Amino acid sequence: MPLFAALLTAAALTGCTWEPPRNNPVDPGSPGYRGTGLLTVRVAISTSPLVPLDSTVVQLLDDSLSAFGGLDGTATLEVPHGLVRYEIRREGFNPHRDSARVEVGSHVVRPWVTLDGLPWLDSLCTMTGIEETGDGRKLYYYMVAARAGDRDGNGNLEGVEYYESPGGPRYSMTLNPETGCYERGFSFSFTGWDSLRARIGHEVFFVARDVTGDSVTASTLVRPAFEYDELADDIPNDQQISPEQPTFHWNPSNVLFSPLRYRFELFLAGNNTPEYSALVEGDHGTSFSVTVDDTLLPSVVYEWQLTLYDPFDSWVRTPKMEVSPDFRNR
Structure with missing residues (x-):
């Protein structure tokens, strides 16, 4: 270690x-x-x-x-x-x-x-x-x-x-x-x-x-918290989300102290107000998955963002990542 x-x-x-x-x-x-x-x-x-x-x-x-x-x-x-x-x-x-x-x-x-x-x-x-x-x-x-x-x-x-x-x-x-x-x-x-x-x-x-x-x-x-630089190499920032594969999945295997709650949000490109938000409760060592119903979304390119919480409600937020252009209402 x-x-x-x-x-x-x-x-x-x-x-x-x-x-x-x-x-x-x-x-x-x-x-x-x-x-x-x-x-x-x-x-x-x-x-x-x-x-x-x-x-x-x-x-x-x-x-x-x-x-x-x-x-x-x-x-x-x-x-x-x-x-x-x-x-x-x-x-x-x-x-x-x-x-x-x-x-x-x-x-x-x-x-x-x-x-x-x-x-x-x-x-x-x-x-x-x-x-x-x-x-x-x-x-x-x-x-x-x-x-x-x-x-x-x-x-x-x-x-x-x-x-x-x-x-x-x-x-x-x-x-x-x-x-x-x-x-x-x-x-x-x-x-x-x-x-x-x-x-x-x-x-x-x-x-x-x-x-x-x-x-x-x-x-x-001394806090059982995490720093973003510990997570940077572990977050799937190139994961493709599409109507055929609408599930976002992450197993934080490289995090010494795993987050306990995850918030997954989708934004219109350039907009700071989320159009879709899902909060998932977990426990130490569990993986994170959220399935998005693409019929709720207009046919525009979205960005996704993760907010990660520790037991003290401290959090880190990832930069916004662009969703696959195929993720549209058809």
């Missing part, structure tokens, strides 16, 4: 530098120096056209200053030197996922000193799955993983911990030498989807700490 089959889009702090004002004649290293400088935060963004990013937000928590970076992932702020706490968030367009708080940390910013010694933490991952136990119960399992290290290369990373709520128990994560990731696996059994909803769907946290006490914290969501 590939570890990063369900990688979440994440951003990572890759470098910060402090520069004193160029027109300040005072020695930046003197004890009485109280000038301001530019704190440049660079964020490496991993995304795809299916999950567009609006912006990257860098928030200096102590000074209530923020800057909005573009897709190049660079934001520059003028801040006083001293202790700076920062937060990086990813702002996206997905209406069913809150903006992710990607990294939170603190470090003393001094003139001419970079923050290369701060630990780095990125590539947060939650991988989920469900198995039948054979006695009426289901087993839900998930693995959490993160890449972490020390930027200065001194090997002083103390470790990575995982916790599911502030103040809750912390779990140490084990470095997997094959993947280079710190990993931890969890599982529990449940009988109904309501009991699963009560356990999963919340924000979880990772913290990387080095031997000097510097640390960074990041968070993501």
Whole structure:
């Protein structure tokens, strides 16, 4: 089972530098120096056209200053030197996922000193799955993983911990030498989807700490949901629908956590109001079929679209696909 089959889009702090004002004649290293400088935060963004990013937000928590970076992932702020706490968030367009708080940390910013010694933490991952136990119960399992290290290369990373709520128990994560990731696996059994909803769907946290006490914290969501890029290769987007073959069929065999409900819709080409809609209830691992009565349809070319729902009523929607031109009322 590939570890990063369900990688979440994440951003990572890759470098910060402090520069004193160029027109300040005072020695930046003197004890009485109280000038301001530019704190440049660079964020490496991993995304795809299916999950567009609006912006990257860098928030200096102590000074209530923020800057909005573009897709190049660079934001520059003028801040006083001293202790700076920062937060990086990813702002996206997905209406069913809150903006992710990607990294939170603190470090003393001094003139001419970079923050290369701060630990780095990125590539947060939650991988989920469900198995039948054979006695009426289901087993839900998930693995959490993160890449972490020390930027200065001194090997002083103390470790990575995982916790599911502030103040809750912390779990140490084990470095997997094959993947280079710190990993931890969890599982529990449940009988109904309501009991699963009560356990999963919340924000979880990772913290990387080095031997000097510097640390960074990041968070993501653990949800038994699916991403469109996991489904893209599995959806039959070239399936022909015609009066002779009016059944649309899909067996989501490659989806780690299969959708539970499917909505199949037909649209007039270029129209966003469906002319035909069918909602099919299913269960994990079941196939999806819907038969369309073509006598209900006018003789125009239609487009079809699938909306896929998970147990939390989150959904993804496929792009519209053109129906075979033979699918007409004759």
